Amino acid sequence: MNAKQWINFVRLYGPIPTKDNLFDENLRRHARRRGIAQILFKHPFEETVLSCFRRENGFAGSVILTGTAGDGKTFLCGRVWEQLDGNPDTWAGQETHCQLSVELPASAAGGSRRVTLHVLRDLSAWVPPQGAEWPPDKRELMRCLCRSLFAWNSDDIFLVAANDGQLAETLRRLLPDPDVQRAKDVIEDLLISDRSETTESSLKLFNLSRGSSSVLMDLALDSFLCHEGWAQCRNEASSPDQLFGAECPIRRNFELLGTTLVRSRLRALLELCDQNGLHVPIRQILILLSNAVLGHPEAKDHLMTADDVPKVIARGTRSQASIYNNIFGANLSEGRRGNSVIFEYLERFQIGRETSNRFDNILIFGESHEHLQEQFTRLIEADQFYGADAAYIGARRDYIEGTDEDVDSASPFLQLLESQRRALFFKVPEEETDELDLWELTVFKYGGEYLDQVLRALRNGGRVRRNILGRIARGMNRIFSGMLINNEHELFLASSASLSQARVSRILDERISVELRHGGEKVEIIFESDRPYLHVSLGGGLGGKFQLTLTRYEYLSRVAEGAMPNSFSKECFEDVMAFKSQLIREMGHREGVVIPGREIVFRILDVDAGGAAKEERIGVLI
Secondary structure (H helix, E strand, O other), X not given: OOHHHHHHHHHOOOOOOOOHHHOHHHHHHHHHHHOOOOOOOOOOOHHHHHHOOOHHHOOOOOEEEEEOOOOOHHHHHHHHHHHOOOOHHHHHOOOOEEEEEEEEOOEOOEOOEEEEEEEEOOHHHHOOOOOOOOOHHHHHHHHHHHXXXXXXXXXXXXXXXXXXXXXXXXXXXXXXOHHHHHHHHHHHHHHHHOOOEOOOOOOEEEEHHHOOHHHHHHHHHHHHHOXXXXXXXXXXXXXXXOOOOOOOHHHHHHHHHOOHHHHHHXXXXXXXXXXXXXXXXXXXXXXXXXXHHHEOOOOHHHEOOOOHHHHHHHHOOHHHHOHHHXXXXXXXXXXXXXXXXXXXXXHOOOEOOEOOHHHHHHHHHOOOOOOOHHHHHHHHHOOOOOOOOHHHHHHHHXXXXXXXXOHHHHHHHHHHHHHHHHHHHHHOOHHHHXXXXXXXXXXXXXXXXXXXXXXXXXXXXXXXXXXXXXXXXXXXXXXXXXXXXXXXXXXXXEEOOOOOOOOOXXXXXXXXXXXXXXXXXXXXXXXXXOEEEEXXXXXXXXXXXXXXXXXXXXXXXXXXXOOOHHHHOHHHHHHHHHHHHHHHHHHHOOOOOOOOOOEEEEEEEEEOOOOOEEEEEEEEEO
16 A cells, blocks of 8 residues: 555545445455555444354344444444354355354253354345335245244344334335234334333344444544554655645645544534434544545545645645535535535534624734734634635735625635634634634534533533523523513413413413422423433422423523524424423323312413513402
8 A cells, every 4th residue: 555545545435426435345345455454443332233143142132233324334244244254255245135154152041053144234225126026035034034033042143234214114015914013013112212122022223323423533533543544645755745745735634633623623513413413424424534634626526636736736726625624515516515414414503604703803804903913823824724825815805905896806705704714613722712702603602501511511420500501491481481581590381371382471370490499399401311401390200301402502592692582493492382381281280170169360471671570360260
């Protein structure tokens, strides 16, 4: 392997039209043919899956690996095949159904036995297309799989890799059949309840999409940066304008990717994706890393080769290879970018399009402003690769000196401004994030607080600060009532005379104390399965939980600060109103029986001039 071959191999992991990175077996073949080690790391589920197929332990039952495309299902099947000394040529072939006869040692329950391991490494490629008849052998194998799930000592053991929804759809196509129906019920129950096993069957089901994207990023990035191919690039580096020379953008991007700031900010974005329910599979992370280092809008497939480096330097287009743009796929065409989930997810942060007056003043006027000059010099001008180059300075001058009517001339600078905002997100030191309000560069203004003051506080066994809980309570109150209530110490459950989902609700059902009250009533933020929840306890075991995803947290915080509840996010508004209905139903379980002849008191909610909630009572005799 030489440096040129390594760079061309890294391109295979990127967003290229041939899509060689879509299948683990394709990358294996390329690696074997070129004599280059793959970018590999120990999968977080690897030890768990391998333990199910150790001869000395016996095979307890079949295993199904599910998740989104690119989660490593086929890779884990390959690791099991290797552990059991399966023929590597068989695995390197095109067959999606591989069989292996395995001798299991004697156990306390009996002597040794031989089982057949069936590996379906890509169920979607193995099953017949929609509308086609099932071949008898494939139908029988699927029925054998279903029967084996309920046999504790079956002679047929299965390891199946299936994308989300593929397995249930395959079983549905085989109905009616009692064995298939029974297996389908168990599998769907495990998927819905997010469990890996049940006492009803010997099946173990692992949903790889439940893994942490940020943990995968750590593992993939370490493996990527430490690959011997980069050492080869260093060894072959010669003149400054050649591959991995001092002027090489590939080298610069590689070095930046390994810095603490770029790593931590990139990890933060993926951690927030997880909290929004957006899982990023391994394949997409490798696409991101390859594109981050090799991206350039003018290169073939928008990814540089070794031969492109001297051309890019000679043309003076080195700044277009900026890692800060490549991380968001800005080097790609819109269509190509839309085909990669990772760039779609990162686009939701709107980094580059969001900003603040402080950041834009630094970027536009900082060079000559006495209070901003130091930050401009340190964060922008000092960056000889992707900072204030001649193109940026010229476009900025034209922008400042132009007229309001000269919209077209401003366009080049506005594009460069987006690029510099993205760069600032990865350049601002940790100790300056609060001073500069770093997360103003994203659509999630409270994203940094969510990471530091909520997630990390709860993971470390601490509690969320009182002022944050109060702000969330204030946001809830404004949505529950449709009025600008400022109260933070109580939750006000209110409805209208006819509908609990009304935009403005003035009939007060209950006031729930945020602080612990006698009887168990309280409001708190708790942590379950690495997710924060707003937990409202009504006492007596009654209450409800509301998951605080990043989007919901941002929504409630914005509403608490004055945003309109039903215009900022319709989906979040409906989620909060559904939670209110749940709490009102729970309240109904603790209400007493209405006795005729007694007085019913209606509690009317209102707000005074200072935003404090006030209550009036109207009694009605029945």
